Amino acid sequence: MASFHLDDGTLTVSLAGESVTLLPKEYALFAYLLNHPDRTLSREQLLDAVWPSEHPTDRTIDDHIYRLRKRLRHWSHSMMIETVRGQGYRLRLNTEPSFYGLAQHDQEFVEGFRKLIGKYHLYGMGSAMLTIAAHQDVLGIKMDRFYEVYVRFVSGKFHWIVDNQSLSFWEEKLPYLLILYSYVQSDHEKTLYYYQRALQSGKLSAGWQHDLKTELVSLYLFLGRLEQAKQGIEALKKQLATTDEDICHYLFVLANELKYGLITNNQSLLDKAQQQVDERLARVPYLREQGTHAVLKGMILLQRGARAAAVSHxxxxxxxxxxxxxxPHLIQSVRSLLFFLEQYHHDPPLLSAYTALWNELKVTYRFFDLEQKIRRELHAYL
Incomplete structure (x- = not known):
């Protein structure tokens, strides 16, 4: 099947190294069709998905389908938007000649590719991961199933994960739904309930259980359950060795320890945890963690009265x-920053500025729609 890559930020569709930039509604329509391949979708379904708060006519769909066909006609060998008379439209993805045969059977090549994508993941180089995802056809090899989903999560294609019915719920979908729900749902008690139900189910892998327990500490901090947060941090630190392979997890735990220190105004704890962060980032400068901890360092400086330096960090x-x-890490950092400004540091201009950024994120990633969809799924399964 054709491996299309969508970039929500630029409204660009890519295949085999070629790209086309669409208008917003064209992009949203194609994205919805691509998330439901080989399914006949009525005009009503398409209108509800792409124009949920507007009142366009069936003609609007027809016009946009016409434009999409015209804009994407050079990929007609890979895909076709079919008209199903009296019912609607269907995206047909064509089977293409396999470019993966030689590479997929070359074990050295496959292992090298896996190590490469793993290193980009480890070092927080999302752009590199997205580049690989967009050019798999040209590179002649497919990503592992985990990264096919994870790259979408990293790049903010949250609705692709939520709407995708082909994913295994417990292993490929639920962990992402829980993490996203903690971002878009202001009722932290409700989020905690679903986290606990998931962890008690016994259906999650050991890796996901560890990740969700780490996320659980953040929830305890938001809820003011400081003793539970402290116990969670201590338990996680005991589990983690400080080898290079575990540093990114250890840095995430330290991020929660810094938040705990900020809330409790424990300056000695902040100094100790910050020193541990600096030592690890000096050894392995993971880009994603550098950003996360720069924001946290700014919050510490705000608490200590160094406003100008804080804003810079x-x-x-x-x-x-x-x-x-x-x-996800950008969203999480802004969310933590707002929590700190709202609860522990009075600075109306900064609160206003970063609230505006949060509102931009809410619109960009359609938090309201995400919250409704995720809640329905969590309620059904948990």
Whole structure:
């Protein structure tokens, strides 16, 4: 099947090294069709998906389908938008000649590719991961299933994950739904309930259980359950060795420890945890973690009264996260920053500025729609 790559930021569709930039509604329509391949979709379904708050006519769909066919006609060998008379439209992805045969059977090549994508993941280089995802056809090899989903999560294609019915719910979908729900849902008690149900189910892999327990500490901090947060941090630190392979996880735990220190105003803890962060980032300068911890360092400086230096660190961190192309980490950092400003540091101009950024993220990633869709799925399974 054709491996299309969509970039929500630029509204660009790519295949085999070629790209086409679409208008917003054209892009949204093609993205929805691509998420439902080989399914006949009525005009009503398409209108609800792409124009949820508007009142366009069936003619609007027909016009946009016509334009999409025209804009993407040079990929007619790979895909076709079919008219199903009296029912609607269907995206047909054509089977293409396999470019993967030789590479997929070359074990050295496959292992080298896996190590490469793993290193980009480890170093927080989202742009590199997205580049590989967009050019798999040209490179002659497919990503592992995990990265096919993870790259979408990293790049902010959250609706692709939520809407995709082909994913295994417990292993490929639920962990992402829980993490996203913690971003878009302001009722932290409700989020905690779903986290606990998932962890008690016994259906998650050991790796996902560890990741969700780490996320759980953040929830405890938001809820003011400081003793539970402290216990969670201590338990996670005991589990993690400080080898290079575990440093990114250890840095995430340290991020929660810094948040705990900020909330409790424990200056000695902050100094100790910050020193541990600096030592590890000096050894392995993971881009994603550099951004996250620059924002946290700015929050510490705010608490200590160094406002100008604090704002410089925060903005540098947010820019680093944007550059890394790890959308979830950017969202999480802004969310933590707002929590700190709202609860523990009175600075109306800064609160206003970063609230505006949060509102931009809410619109860009359609938080309201995500919250409704995720809640329905979590309620059905948990």
């Amino acid at each position: 925060i903005d540098e961190g947010l820019n680093t996260l944007r550059f890394s192309r790890f959308a």
